[in-house]
Amino acid sequence: MSHLPTLITDLAIILGAAGLMTLIFKRLKQPLVLGYIVAGILAGSHVTITPTVMDAGNVQTWADIGVVFLLFALGLEFSFKKLMRVGGPAVIAAMTVILGMIVLGYLVGVVLGWKQMDSIFLGGMLAMSSTSIIYKAFDDLGLRTQRFTGLVFGILVIEDLVAIVLMVMLSTMVVSKNFEGMEMVYSIGKLLFFLLLWFLTGIYIIPTFFRRTRLLMGDETLLIVSLGLCLSMVVFATYVGFSSALGAFVMGSILAETIEAETIERLVKPVKDLFAAIFFVSVGMMVDPGMIMEYFWPVILITLAVLVGQATFGTLGVVLAGQPLKTALQSGFCLTQIGEFAFIIAGLGMTMHVTSHFLYPIVVAVAVITTFLTPYMIRAAGPVYPYVEKNLPRKWRRFIEHYTSGTRVVNHESNWKKLLTSLIHIVVIYSVIVIAILIISFNFLVPLVRMHIPGFWGSLLCAGLILLLISPFLRAIVAKKNHSVEFRLLWEDGYFSRAYLVSLVIFRFVLAIVYVMVVIMSLFQASVGLLLGIACVLMAVIFYSRYLKKQSIQIERHFLHNFRVREVYARHSGGKVPPRFAGHLLSRDLHLADFVIPSDSLWVGYTLSELALGNRFDVMVVAIFRGQNCINIPGGMERLFPQDRIQVIGSDEQLERFGEKLQTMTLPPADSDLTQSEVCLKQFVVDEESSLKGKSIRESGIREKYRCVVVGMERGTASLRNPDADTVFEAGDLVWVVGEELNVYDLLNWK
Known part of the structure; x- marks a missing residue:
């Protein structure tokens, strides 16, 4: 009889248990992640009545791959455009929740007498809610069309991004073995530098690569290329000192800006589902049921901290963001569970041997309990609101009403604000590119050239090549926005504004000279005055060069074209750009919601005029998405077809009534025996x-x-x-x- 490798036997146990549990949890209408964890408990060494995994090391390797693909898939759904569209309210609310829960989790750990690192990691685990669980709960409860759900999804997007940053911060704490402020600032700055650099480089190169190789990209090739890019970024991120999860997330978010994003997401989903199942099963394998009973009261205390803390800080954050109290309560009560990132952070602590053995199973137990309670907490927001409004002190109620109504007023940006915001973006972005070129040049280019051409001439060649590479970006730092509308209007305001404008130009000119001085002083030995004079002359040449101006404009246009490539493709394929006003409707009673026309809908084939949706439901169809096409502001003669996705504007009540009617307007099932047909x-x-x-x-x-x-x-x-x-x-x-x-x-x- 041939020998069967242990890995195959272990995978049979893991996937068999996972498949059985998913069927059971599907039947119970519970999140599948809980089924995976239960399967892991049964397959782990702590339960002896079921077959047990023999080689946990191999399974852990597969689980690490699962984390990579989980974060890669999350990045594909993330998209930097989505981050820019979430708006200020989501950012304010998310940061309030994250900071509040980190502090609360740390204090709970201190109260329980845990060591400092356990308390810090506990705070990080409790800070993130679960995107997948909330998404499924909204679907199950039919709340996807409600006004507050858009804000909740925006909060979750910010939390996912901050979770990546938090993982890097915790890793830095562990490696440095201390909590020095400057060390942490350096780590965060390094992270932001590389994130911006990877994003800029990726958007500039990768969409172009996919566009030029599109005819060669079948599904199989596209899958292999995408996974190859993902794992390459994982290796590079690990090489420069970051986690593999960060590299996977970054590459996913870059690919999310390409035309092929939806196809890649579809192709990667089975791979992600497989390895994610193994990851969550491995999470369950680390749970000792006996230890959960031993730490029963800490589990209860942390569960209460999650339920009360998330609801409180979530409500407070949304109110601070200027939303009404009802919307704030609904949003806060949705966030009352621990997300998948809690398992990843807990696994990070265990892998690096800095957290106690009991923390992992406690957090998993809390996640299971809070996930089960999520639908009930979402439903509880409705009855709680009248009670809170009734018992809230009158002064507080009037303050909240005045504050939220005041924040809804649209404030026009001043010319100074517009100009300064643009200049900050320009200086930061182009400085990151220049610094990256300098780092790469002095680590690779200079040693290579000096190996073949030593002495003065080698240094001169290096200086020329480096300055040639950075000159378009130096010119952009100095010259951009000097002829903009805001600059001209402020210049015409008088001498007071002109002094500040001249100061801004001088500051940017000095910054560019500093970069040139770094290149020259690193390669040549001479007096500072002489080098400064050479740097000023070179900057004058760069500033007045028409060729460099043209190159700078072409680089920027190429980047912006790639950044908007999906919208550009939609235009060229006969579609239109989707409505851009979705984010601006959250501050009003009206908001956008998406509905899919079922294949067996009785509305199929009828025109919008014949359906008279506006008269019947007081809603308005503002866009129809059909395949790759988008029909904005459709006319009355536009017909509905099966699987059309329509965007509708209305209030919560109007959209709910419309959605219920849409689901009921379907053909009755035929009374036939399929076996005879x-x-x-x-x-x-x-x-x-x-x-x-x-x-x-x-x-x-x-x-x-x-x-x-x-x-x-x-x-x-x-x-x-x-x-x-x-x-x-x-x-x-x-x-x-x-x-x-x-x-x-x-x-x-x-x-």
Whole structure:
């Protein structure tokens, strides 16, 4: 008998248990992640009544791959455009929740007498809610069209991004073995530098690569290339000192800006589901049920901290963001669970051996409990709101009403704000590119050139090459926005504004000279005054160079084109850009919601004018998405087709009524036995006594009466395929018919 590798046996146990548990949890209408964790508990070494995984090391390796693909898939759904669209309210609310829960988690750990690192990691685990669980709960409860759900999804986007930063911060704490402020600031600055650099470089290169190789990209090739890019970024991120999860997330978010994003997401989903299942099963394998009972009261205390803390800080954050109290309560009560990042952070602590052995199973137990309670907490927001409003002190209530109504006023940006915001973006972005070029040049280019051309001439060649590479970006730092509308308007305001404008130009000029000085002083030995003079001359040449101006503009246009490539593709394929006002509707009673027209909907084939949705439901259809096309502000003669995704504007009540009606307006299921509707192919011979003899196919009524089709006839040695309807049956003909099995047998008995 051949030997079966342990890994295959372990995978059979893991996937078998996971498959069984997912069926059970699907039946119970619970999140699948809980089923995976239960499967892991059964497959782990702590439960002896079921088959046990033999080599946990191999499983952990697969679980690490699962984390990579989880973060890669999350990045594909993330998109930097989505981050820019979430708006200020989501950012304010998310940061309030995260900071509040980190502090609360740390204090709970201190109260329980845990060591400092356990308390810090506990705070990080409790700070993030679960995107997948909340998404599923909204679907199950039919709340996707409610006004507050858009804000909740925005909060979750910010939390996912901050979770990545938090993982890096915790890793830095562990490696440095201290909590020095400057060390932490350096780590965060390094993270932000590389994130911006990877994003800029990726957007500049990768969409162009996919566009030029599109004809070569079948599904198989696209999957392999995407996973190759993902794992390459994982290796590079690990090489420069970051986690593999960060690299996967960054590459996913870059690919999310390409035309192929939806296809990549579809292709990667089965791979992600497989490895994610192994990851969550491995999470369950680390849970010791006996330890959960031993730490029963800490589990209860932390669960209460999550429920109360998330609801409180979530509500407070949304109120601070300027939203009404009802919306704030609904949003806060949705966030009351621990997300998948808690498992990843807990695994980070265990892998680096800095957290106690009891922390992991406690957090998993809390996650299971809070996940089960999520639907009930979401439903509880409705009854809690009238109670809170009634018992809230009058001064507080009036302050909240005044504050939230005041924040809804649209403030026009001043010219100074517009100009300074643009200049900050320009200086930061181009400085990151210049610094990255300098780092790469002095680590790779300079040693290579000096190896072949030593001395002064080698240094001169290096200086020329480096300055040539950074000159378009230096010119952009100095020259951009000097002729903008805001700059001209402020210049015309008077001498006071002109002094500040001149100072801004000088500051940028000095910054560019500093970069040039770094290059020259690193390669040549001379007096500072001489080098400064050379740097000023070089910057003057760069500033007045028409060629560098053209190069700078082309680089920026190429980047912006790649950044908007999905919208550009939509225009060229006959579609239009989706509405851009979705984020601005959250501050009003109206908001956007998406609905999909079911394939069996009774509304299919009717025009918007015939359906009169505005008169019947007080809603307005503002866009129809059909395949790759988008029809903005459709006219009354536009028809609805199966699987159209329509965007509708209305209030919570109007959209809820519309959605309920849409789901009920479907064709009734046919009362038929599917086992009897299978189509089959049969043959029969027309004999002398057959009722078909002498009749044509049309006259026989085979199609009309028995719902069968004659597909062929054989007469002697001749064969006739798809015979004409006027063909007459003769004795001895061999006839082939196709139809449902029962109908065919009825025909054979009749003929």
